[in-house]
Amino acid sequence: MPELPEIEIVCKGLAPAMIDRKIVKLKQNRKNLRIDFPENFSDKVEGAKIINIRRRAKYVLIELDNNQIIVIHLGMSGVLKVIPSDEGYKHVKHDHMVIILDDGGKVVLNDxxxxxxxxxxxxEELEEHKSFSSMGPEPFSNEFNASYLYESLQKRQGVIKSALxxxxxxxxxxxxxxxxxxxxCGISPKRVSNKITIDECNLLVISIREILDKAIKAGGSSLKDYRHTDGNLGYFQHQFAVYGKEGEKCPECxxxxxxxxxxxxxxxxxYCEKRQK
Ligand SMILES: [Zn+2]
Known part of the structure; x- marks a missing residue:
């Protein structure tokens, strides 16, 4: 499943191909993914210009000049492929949506x-939509800081793992x-949220940003080559310390x-039982 850093990189990869381009055609090859495609989708986006591309949580937001936003979630297995105008496009299995731009470039959703x-x-609908209205602050925003985290955790009796x-x-x-x-941070995933100290909250905020930032940078370096590989945006190689490493020696202590x-x-x-208390 693509996580926040991957979606950040998807947005960075889409931006040069899409911003300031007009959508000349939108083709969808089926009625639905997890939910139906929007009603009269192509009518509402064809002819509109793309003015911005940004990420909110794990959603890609493609903002158009007609006040509409194309909101994409890649789910478990989705990728967006950028096909430059000078390259031919051949439909492959699971290509569900193709956006054709006014320079002949294409963006394809495969899932x-x-x-x-x-x-x-x-x-306006984005703010009120159930996927976004109760969503907390972005990890890189000023709103997300140690005192915010501490106050939020004080109200929770579940484990810190679930809270985050x-x-x-x-x-x-x-x-x-x-x-x-x-x-x-050396914090056990089993710790109760309202027992996390303000100092630990400070550590958590720093660490969240550091780890995400490192992954985004790693993904950015893979982005430089995306035209030379298969053009797929959505996944890159990570180096993890503990994720998926059951039974391996604790790497950092x-x-x-x-x-x-x-x-x-x-x-x-x-986790490491010794390091994480
Ligand atoms: Zn250890």
């Missing part, structure tokens, strides 16, 4: 498992990065412990 979705919302995954507390954090952050995996609310948590 084999179809857990992704595409919506069309106005600016809750999108109304902070937007866009997924399982992988929460495991990495808790490891770096001399504890001689190995990484443990436990199940919390249906998701795997990877």
């Amino acid at each position: 084999p498992r179809r857990f992704g979705l595409v919506m069309l919302l106005t600016n 995954l809750n999108q109304s507390l902070v937007a866009g954090l997924g399982n992988i990065y929460v495991c990495e952050v808790l490891y770096q 001399d504890c001689n412990f190995s990484i443990k995996r436990i199940n919390q609310s249906g998701r795997s948590s990877f």
Whole structure:
């Protein structure tokens, strides 16, 4: 599943191909993904100019000059492919949507498992939409700081692992990065949220930003080559300290412990029992 850093890179990859271009045609090859495609979708976007592309949590927002925003979530397996005007496009299986731009370039949404979705919302509708209205601050925003986090956690009796995954507390954090952050901070995923100290909140905020930023930078360096590979935006290689490393030696302390995996609310948590208290 693409996480926040991947979506950030998707937006960066789309921007030069799409911003200031007009949509001349939108083709959809089926009625729905996880939900139906928007009603009269092509009529509402054809002829409009793309003025901005940005990320909110794990959504790609393509803003048009007619007050509409194409909202894309890549689900579990979605990718967006940028096909420059000088390259031919040949439909492949699971290409569900093709946006054709006025310079002949194309942007294609491919999603084999179809857990992704595409919506069309106005600016006003975006604010009120159930996917966005209760969403917490972005991890890189000023609003997300140690005192905000501390106050929010004080109200929660669940474990810190679940709190950080809750999108109304902070937007866009997924399982992988929460495991990495808790490891770096030395905080057990089993700790009760309202027992986390203000100093630990400070550490958490710094670590969340650091780890996401590092992943975005790693993804950025893969972006330079995207034209030379298959043009797919949505995934890149990560180096993780603990995620997926059950049984391997704890990488950053001399504890001689190995990484443990436990199940919390249906998701795997990877951590070091010695380092994370
Ligand atoms: Zn350790």
